[in-house]
Amino acid sequence: MIKRHTETELVQLLEQFPAAAILGPRQIGKTTLAQQIAARTKPSPVYLDLENPIDLAKLDDPGQYFQTRTDRLIILDEIQRTPGLFQVLRGVIDRRRLAGQQTGQFLILGSASRDLLKQSSESLAGRIAYKELTGLTVSEIKSKDQETLWLRGGFPDSYLAHDERASMRWRINFISTYLERDVPQLGPRIPAVTLRRLWTMLAHSQGEQVNVAKLAGGLDVSAHTAQRYIELLEDLLLVRTLRPWAGNIKKRLVKAPKVYIRDSGIAHALLNLTTLDDVLGHPVAGASWEGFALENILSVLPDGATSWFYRTAAGAEIDLVIEQGLRQRIAIEIKRSLAPSVSKGFHLGCEDIKATHRYICYPGAEQYPISNGVIVMPLVDMMTDLLEILG
Numbered sequence: 001m002i003k004r005h006t007e008t009e010l011v012q013l014l015e016q017f018p019a020a021a022i023l024g025p026r027q028i029g030k031t032t033l034a035q036q037i038a039a040r041t042k043p044s045p046v047y048l049d050l051e052n053p054i055d056l057a058k059l060d061d062p063g064q065y066f067q068t069r070t071d072r073l074i075i076l077d078e079i080q081r082t083p084g085l086f087q088v089l090r091g092v093i094d095r096r097r098l099a100g101q102q103t104g105q106f107l108i109l110g111s112a113s114r115d116l117l118k119q120s121s122e123s124l125a126g127r128i129a130y131k132e133l134t135g136l137t138v139s140e141i142k143s144k145d146q147e148t149l150w151l152r153g154g155f156p157d158s159y160l161a162h163d164e165r166a167s168m169r170w171r172i173n174f175i176s177t178y179l180e181r182d183v184p185q186l187g188p189r190i191p192a193v194t195l196r197r198l199w200t201m202l203a204h205s206q207g208e209q210v211n212v213a214k215l216a217g218g219l220d221v222s223a224h225t226a227q228r229y230i231e232l233l234e235d236l237l238l239v240r241t242l243r244p245w246a247g248n249i250k251k252r253l254v255k256a257p258k259v260y261i262r263d264s265g266i267a268h269a270l271l272n273l274t275t276l277d278d279v280l281g282h283p284v285a286g287a288s289w290e291g292f293a294l295e296n297i298l299s300v301l302p303d304g305a306t307s308w309f310y311r312t313a314a315g316a317e318i319d320l321v322i323e324q325g326l327r328q329r330i331a332i333e334i335k336r337s338l339a340p341s342v343s344k345g346f347h348l349g350c351e352d353i354k355a356t357h358r359y360i361c362y363p364g365a366e367q368y369p370i371s372n373g374v375i376v377m378p379l380v381d382m383m384t385d386l387l388e389i390l391g
Contacts, residue, residue, distance in 0.1 A: 002140055002156065004033055006133055010107070011037060013129040014073070018093045019106040024133035025237050026182055027174060029156050030109045033133060034075050037107065045073035045107070050081045059085070066092045070101065077109045080186060086123035093127050111182065111236065132237065134299045135159075135263050138380045146363065146379065150292045151276050153265020164274055171269035175199070178238075186236070190229060194219055198229050202239060202259055203270040206287040207294075209256040209311075210241075230259065238262060240295070245308035245321050249352055252313040260291040267291065289336040293361050293379050294320060297332065300383045302390050316348035321355075324390050331355035332382070333374075335362045340376060347372055357389065 006022075010033070013020040022030045031049075038045045046069055048055040059065055062085060066074060079085060089106060096105055108128070135154015138146050152158045152167045155174065161167035179192040179199075201218055202210075216226035233239035242258045261267035267288055273279045279288060298307055301322065310318040310331075320332040331350045333342050340362045350358050350372075358374045361382045369375050377385065 001032075001036075002136060004029065004036075004133070005137075005140060006131060007033060007036055010131055011040075013131060014104040014107065016103060017127065017129040018097065018101075018103055019089065019108060019124060019128040021108040021110065021128055021130045022133050023110055023130055023237070026111050026178065027155055027157060028133050028135060030133055031077055032156070034077065034107055034109055038073070038075060041073055043072050045075050047075045047077070049077045051078045056082070062088045063092060067095075070096060070099065073104055073107060075107045075109070078111065079108050080110045090123045090127065093124070111186065134295065137296045137299050137383070139296075139300075139383050147276060150264050150289060151268060151279060153263040153268070154295075155263060155265065158265050167265070168269060168274045171265055175266065175269060183232075183236070190232070194221070195229060195233075198226070199233065199238075199261070200270045202230075202233075203261050203267045204284065205259070206267055206284050207258055207260050207290050208287070209254065210259045211256070238266070240291075240298075242294070242307065242309050242320075245310040245318075245353065247353060251316070251352060254311045254313070258309055260294060262291070262295055264288055264292040264295075286336045289363065290319060290334045293334045293382075296379055296383060297322075297361070297386065300387050305390050310349045310353060312349070312352070314348075315345045316352055317343070317345040318349040318353070318355075321353060322386070322390075328357070328389060329353055329355050330357040330359070330386070330389065332359045332361055335360055337362065338364045341370070342374060346374075359385075 010020055010022065022033060024030055038047065048058065050056055076085070093105055136149060136156060136159055137154065138149060141149055149159060152161070153171065158167045158170045161170055175196070179195050183190065183195065198215065198219055201215055210230070212223050212227050216223040219226055230239065234241050240260045240262045242260065244254050244257065246253060261270070268279055271282065271284060273282055279285055297320065301307065305322055305324045308321045310316065310321050318331045319334045322330040322332070331353065333346050340360045342360060358372070359382060360374060360376045361379055362376060363379065365378055367375065367377050367381055
């Protein structure tokens with residue numbers, strides 16, 4: 001079993017807040033992580049799977065059920081199925097606080113959705129902390145398996161499959177199940193074939209600035225509807241929208257965001273790319289690795305750090321800009337090449353934004369400096385450096 005870095009963070013949140021929530025798409029490992037936390041918690045927590053009719057029946061009178069288990073952490077899995085529980089949890093948490101139990105009351109697991117976040121933020125403001133569980137990252141596996149992680153993606157069952165075909169079968173089944181069962185259960189009534197087509201179109205244009213009107217034409221829907229579909233995939237943590245940096249400089253900055261399929265393995269499955277050779281021979285290879293590196297890098301950012309890309313009409317461009325207040329402005333160029341170099345546009349961009357650090361992130365194993373203060377750095381080292389810089 002692969003130990004997730006998030007485990008330690010969640011334990012710390014439970015020591016500080018009455019409730020902590022693990023948010024992430026289905027099959028990302030939320031339940032396994034909760035079980036690992038439960039194994040180190042005394043007394044033994046109560047675990048309820050709210051998709052299980054037997055467990056759900058126990059909550060006919062949730063207030064009473066929780067009240068009789070005041071000394072134990074209660075784990076609620078797939079809570080988006082019963083959003084009405086949030087209001088009940090508020091009362092239970094407040095009563096327990098009055099009785100002296102300030103922290104570590106509930107661990108909530110949910111497939112992220114707009115409704116879930118809205119319900120909890122309104123009902124449990126100040127009582128809950130959130131932690132997103134991403135796919136497996138290069139810092140959680142053996143570094144020699146980085147290419148396998150890129151190919152298969154970070155869903156544990158896909159990454160740990162016994163061969164490439166088994167991994168691909170898992171991902172194809174995941175995509176079908178999500179579209180045909182999980183999305184409808186979360187509320188939106190969107191034709192599965194339409195959402196699959198959009199997902200595939202986004203995979204083909206991985207990391208590009210999105211042209212919503214063009215996507216809408218391909219889907220035969222309005223631009224407003226296409227944007228709503230993208231926002232749904234983003235809300236479910238399946239797609240990432242990276243916004244352009246918009247600092248106070250006198251430059252003509254681009255306005256359209258870049259869109260990425262968050263899991264590289266899912267992107268490859270949507271494009272029917274089974275092997276590493278398939279991926280390397282496809283035009284999307286460079287953009288796919290950029291998205292893979294991006295997700296790994298962003299997984300280590302602390303609260304308060306923000307991420308952008310930078311591009312001007314004059315040709316200045318930075319793949320990823322990370323800011324932390326006024327102290328740090330980190331420019332990162334992401335390259336698939338083992339002999340990477342940066343363009344004039346990257347240097348211009350760094351001057352425009354007054355970058356405090358300049359990096360090229362690449363899939364190699366050595367770290368070394370090049371011209372103009374740029375450091376070439378392997379992905380896993382990049383993640384470690386960011387943790388040190390951003391604290």
